[in-house]
Amino acid sequence: MKRNATLLRKILMILILILFVICIIITCYQYFSPFHGSYAYIYQDGNLLHVIDLSQTDKPYEITVDYRGKESEGYNIIRVENGKIGIKDADCPDKTCVHMGMTSSKNYPITCLPHKLIIQIKGEDTSTSNQEVDAISQ
Numbered sequence: 294m295k296r297n298a299t300l301l302r303k304i305l306m307i308l309i310l311i312l313f314v315i316c317i318i319i320t321c322y323q324y325f326s327p328f329h330g331s332y333a334y335i336y337q338d339g340n341l342l343h344v345i346d347l348s349q350t351d352k353p354y355e356i357t358v359d360y361r362g363k364e365s366e367g368y369n370i371i372r373v374e375n376g377k378i379g380i381k382d383a384d385c386p387d388k389t390c391v392h393m394g395m396t397s398s399k400n401y402p403i404t405c406l407p408h409k410l411i412i413q414i415k416g417e418d419t420s421t422s423n424q425e426v427d428a429i430s431q
Contacts, residue, residue: 299352302340316429324398332347332416333347333412334411334414334415335356335410339409342358345376347376348376353372355371356370360409362409368384369390369410372395374395377397378396378403378412378414379394379403380412389404390408391404397414402414
C-alpha cells in the first residue's frame with residue numbers, strides 16, 4: 294500500500310513538472326513571437342490617431358502626440374524603429390510610459406494615463422476593415 298502511494302506521488306510530480314514546462318514554452322512563444330505583419334495602433338482619449346506597420350519600418354522615426362485636456366497639457370514623443378515602438382519622452386509626472394521601453398509584443402500595450410494615450414500592437418490592420426457593431430457595442 295505504501296509502495297503504491299509513493300509511486301502515485303512520483304507520477305503526479307512528473308505530470309506537474311510536464312505541465313509546468315509546457316506552460317513555460319507557451320509563454321515564451323507568445324512573448325518572443327516574431328513581429329512580422331504587426332501593426333501599432335496609437336489611441337488618445339479613445340480616438341485612433343495613427344496606424345503604423347511595424348514590419349515596414351526602414352529608418353527610425355519619431356511622432357509627437359500633443360495632449361490638451363481640461364486641466365492639463367502635455368506631449369509624448371513616440372519612437373518607431375526596427376519593428377518596435379515605444380515612448381521616448383513625455384512630460385507626464387511619473388514617466389511610467391517612458392520606462393516601459395520599446396516593444397513589439399502584442400501582449401502588453403504601452404500606456405500613458407495622464408495623457409490618455411495607448412499604443413496597442415495587433416497582428417493585422419483592422420482600422421479600415423468593415424466591422425459590424427453588435428448589440429453590446431451600440
